[in-house]
Amino acid sequence: MDTVLTLQAVSKQYPGHRAVDNITLEIARGEFFSLLGPSGCGKTTALRMIAGFEEPTSGDVFLGGERINGKRPYERNVSTVFQSYALFPHLTVRGNIEFGLRHKGKRFAGEMDRRIRAALEMVHLENKENRRPAELSGGERQRVALARSLVLEPEVLLLDEPLSALDPKLRKQVRLELKSLQRRVGITFLFITHDQEEALSLSDRMAVMNRGAVEQIGTPEEIYLKPRSRFVASFLGGMNWIDSGGLRPEVTHLGAEPPGDGERSLPATVVHSVFLGNFVQVQVRLASGETMIAETGRRDVAFRNGDAVHIWWRAEDELHFEAEARK
Amino acid sequence: MNRLRNAFLAPAWVVFTLLFFAPLAVIAAYSLATRGTYGGVSAPASLESWVRLADPLYLVILLRSFALAGVATFICLLLGFPLALFIARAGARRNLYLQLVIVPFWTSFLVRTYAWMFLLRETGLVNSALMALGLTREPLPLLYNNGAVILGLVYGYLPFMVLPLYATLERMDRALLEAAADLGARSWSALWRVVIPLSAPGIRAGSVLVFIPCLGAYLTPDLMGGGKTIMIGNLVQNQFTTARDWPFGSALSLALMVIVMVLLMALVRRGGEEGML
Numbered sequence: 001m002d003t004v005l006t007l008q009a010v011s012k013q014y015p016g017h018r019a020v021d022n023i024t025l026e027i028a029r030g031e032f033f034s035l036l037g038p039s040g041c042g043k044t045t046a047l048r049m050i051a052g053f054e055e056p057t058s059g060d061v062f063l064g065g066e067r068i069n070g071k072r073p074y075e076r077n078v079s080t081v082f083q084s085y086a087l088f089p090h091l092t093v094r095g096n097i098e099f100g101l102r103h104k105g106k107r108f109a110g111e112m113d114r115r116i117r118a119a120l121e122m123v124h125l126e127n128k129e130n131r132r133p134a135e136l137s138g139g140e141r142q143r144v145a146l147a148r149s150l151v152l153e154p155e156v157l158l159l160d161e162p163l164s165a166l167d168p169k170l171r172k173q174v175r176l177e178l179k180s181l182q183r184r185v186g187i188t189f190l191f192i193t194h195d196q197e198e199a200l201s202l203s204d205r206m207a208v209m210n211r212g213a214v215e216q217i218g219t220p221e222e223i224y225l226k227p228r229s230r231f232v233a234s235f236l237g238g239m240n241w242i243d244s245g246g247l248r249p250e251v252t253h254l255g256a257e258p259p260g261d262g263e264r265s266l267p268a269t270v271v272h273s274v275f276l277g278n279f280v281q282v283q284v285r286l287a288s289g290e291t292m293i294a295e296t297g298r299r300d301v302a303f304r305n306g307d308a309v310h311i312w313w314r315a316e317d318e319l320h321f322e323a324e325a326r327k
Numbered sequence: 328m329n330r331l332r333n334a335f336l337a338p339a340w341v342v343f344t345l346l347f348f349a350p351l352a353v354i355a356a357y358s359l360a361t362r363g364t365y366g367g368v369s370a371p372a373s374l375e376s377w378v379r380l381a382d383p384l385y386l387v388i389l390l391r392s393f394a395l396a397g398v399a400t401f402i403c404l405l406l407g408f409p410l411a412l413f414i415a416r417a418g419a420r421r422n423l424y425l426q427l428v429i430v431p432f433w434t435s436f437l438v439r440t441y442a443w444m445f446l447l448r449e450t451g452l453v454n455s456a457l458m459a460l461g462l463t464r465e466p467l468p469l470l471y472n473n474g475a476v477i478l479g480l481v482y483g484y485l486p487f488m489v490l491p492l493y494a495t496l497e498r499m500d501r502a503l504l505e506a507a508a509d510l511g512a513r514s515w516s517a518l519w520r521v522v523i524p525l526s527a528p529g530i531r532a533g534s535v536l537v538f539i540p541c542l543g544a545y546l547t548p549d550l551m552g553g554g555k556t557i558m559i560g561n562l563v564q565n566q567f568t569t570a571r572d573w574p575f576g577s578a579l580s581l582a583l584m585v586i587v588m589v590l591l592m593a594l595v596r597r598g599g600e601e602g603m604l
């Protein structure tokens with residue numbers, strides 16, 4: 001693996017609070033890597049230590065093999081897309097893109113104009129180059145923020161929840177564009193989000209964070225299908241908890257009769273069902289009083305509230321956790 | 328709805344009429360009268376006072392007032408900007424520092440001006456100290472010159488610069504500074520290309536708040552300038568006191584007011600275009 005960015009046992013201690021706890025990460029060149037975790041788990045803090053806005057309390061940050069602890073943000077060949085975008089309100093779209101080229105992009109002197117034009121085209125803002133940020137839509141601002149950073153060709157582009165300021169509909173569309181943009185420019189993206197769907201659909205690899213620590217690193221498939229802890233399992237989708245571990249709702253089935261040998265099953269009563277278009281989500285109560293969720297195809301038998309059913313699954317679909325999350 | 332609005336606006340109109348428009352009308356009328364022998368005004372109406380305004384002698388005083396007020400405003404900006412920036416970044420201590428900026432207002436401006444004179448006169452504290460240290464043998468002429476007037480003006484009006492600057496700087500999004508650093512700007516570039524342009528509204532407001540009272544100042548030039556450095560405010564004052572020429576004093580102050588208003592409107596229009604004042 002051609003590693004571009006390494007965090008080596010990095011921690012950040014604020015007075016009375018450990019925001020980042022001993023994180024070790026290796027990110028490959030050209031990779032789309034996500035940091036996923038709930039609000040307050042230390043994602044932004046981790047990103048800020050890479051950008052140079054904060055210094056680690058302990059641990060090392062390497063960029064392209066060089067240790068960059070203590071370097072100022074303007075000395076690091078990374079660039080940040082801020083959650084609020086932080087566009088300069090007094091500069092035009094072009095002025096915002098030019099800003100970085102004049103400072104960090106000195107090596108591009110002589111081809112500034114060509115680069116600005118290419119950046120504007122890349123984000124489809126050619127005809128808006130003379131507008132101020134206040135005269136742009138949310139999606140357009142987001143694209144200016146991207147263009148302003150990408151034009152510098154940083155070794156790593158750091159994105160702090162860049163989609164969270166957009167409305168949900170736009171968010172899905174921009175998500176696709178972001179991914180194809182990353183493929184085209186080939187720049188390493190370190191993408192922060194608390195939205196599991198975003199992380200799963202965008203990432204080549206991802207790290208799930210909890211309370212300042214990394215719980216698991218892997219591809220989206222590995223993390224979804226083989227979560228190492230209860231925390232990771234439940235953060236990345238629905239979970240039914242059973243004695244031996246857990247089950248995803250989509251591999252939990254319902255039947256009027258007990259299934260044949262080899263399947264595991266429990267008797268239950270239907271409490272509630274929700275029609276979700278392409279499938280039906282059914283909540284059932286076990287004899288023990290616990291509830292479980294099963295997802296069934298919409299063509300399957302319709303279950304009514306109060307029906308006595310059998311809930312069943314295949315043993316190989318059970319998830320078992322080697323590393324237990326600190327609760 | 329409209330009636331309610333009028334009811335709420337009525338007190339403001341009364342106050343404005345009584346305290347602003349009425350005196351202004353009186354002054355306008357005075358400026359068109361003939362000078363009375365012992366002050367005051369008498370008939371007949373005359374344009375003489377307005378004609379006299381064109382005298383180069385008064386033009387010189389007007390220009391000097393502009394120059395002194397301009398220099399004082401500029402120095403206030405140079406001193407006030409770093410101070411406001413410092414206070415805006417001071418975290419929990421900001422309120423304390425803001426209080427300190429305002430503390431001088433607790434005593435009379437006259438008393439504070441005399442305190443400066445006490446410091447700066449030939450036998451004053453500063454000169455005594457310099458001589459005691461052997462840095463100078465003769466007392467330095469620190470008082471009764473243009474420099475002293477500018478010092479007095481800067482001292483008196485600096486808070487009016489600091490407060491609006493602080494207000495804009497304090498509101499400024501920290502992320503913009505981080506973005507500037509992220510895009511490669513060192514502190515000085517970030518200051519020039521981000522902080523200062525974004526403080527334009529505060530710079531403009533502070534400059535107006537300092538420049539206008541400086542232009543009309545009469546206490547400071549009178550006391551610290553020792554009467555040598557006459558500014559337009561002193562000229563107006565003299566017309567109503569020693570010179571006993573009320574019509575000319577009225578014409579002078581109206582002319583000054585018109586000039587200031589024209590300047591102010593130009594500035595507000597510019598601010599409006601940029602959508603920033």
Ligand SMILES: Nc1ncnc2c1ncn2[C@@H]1O[C@H](COP(=O)(O)OP(=O)(O)OP(=O)(O)O)[C@@H](O)[C@H]1O
Pocket residue numbers: 014015017018019037038039040041042043044045046194
């Ligand atoms: N300057 C600071 N001083 C003290 N505590 C801080 C500071 N900055 C962040 N924290 C704390 O560190 C923790 C992690 O913050 P961080 O901003 O990294 O979270 P996050 O994962 O980005 O959350 P979100 O998804 O809400 O943005 C939080 O509990 C926060 O309160």
Ligand SMILES: [Mg+2]
Pocket residue numbers: 043044045160
């Ligand atoms: Mg955050």
